[in-house]
Amino acid sequence: MTATPSQAGDPPEPHIADEQIQLxxxxxxxxGSAPRVAMRRFRFWHRATYIVVRNTRGELCVQRRTLTKEVFPGGLDLAAGGVVGAGxxxxVAARRELAEELGxxxxxxxxxxxxVHAEGGNHIFGSVFLVDHDGPLTLQADEVADAFWLSPDEALALDGITPDTRQxxxxxxxxxxxEVGP
Structure with missing residues (x-):
């Protein structure tokens, strides 16, 4: 499986702190809604998507977060995903996040x-999706530093997993x- 970073010529993302989040x-x-920075600061309840990517061997795509991520920089995610935008x-958010982060x-x-994930100042209603994928990955350079495949047991045994994706x-x-089928 090949994982390549996004191209430097990709259109710039809107400033992430200004992004309007569905509260x-x-x-x-x-x-209502609020800018992402206010949602984090005031620990508002919000929605997020979690897309667990599995290959035909039953392995999960594990992603290493970049060191510039606002939450859990350098941590490991067991799912693609993120906060749901206002409205x-x-x-739709799940499809967007999967395309942005992993291509x-x-x-x-x-x-x-x-x-529901209410831990460490995060107040999240999470929607979990499952996708089977054996094709190439194109990593979003500003969010995903690396991606690799592990069995669910191996993935859950890693140190540094973000608590919400572990949940x-x-x-x-x-x-x-x-469970892997026959």
């Missing part, structure tokens, strides 16, 4: 489960969704 209440009902549907487009995403994969495992 929700403690029951996951939309209640954005979660499945995966046009593959079926399967929504599997929802979970997402553990929830998938509890649902029996990471």
């Amino acid at each position: 929700v209440d403690t029951r996951n009902r939309p209640c 954005e549907a979660v499945h 995966i487009r046009g593959v079926p995403l399967r929504h599997v489960l929802e979970f 997402a994969v553990q929830a998938l495992r509890a649902e029996g969704e990471l």
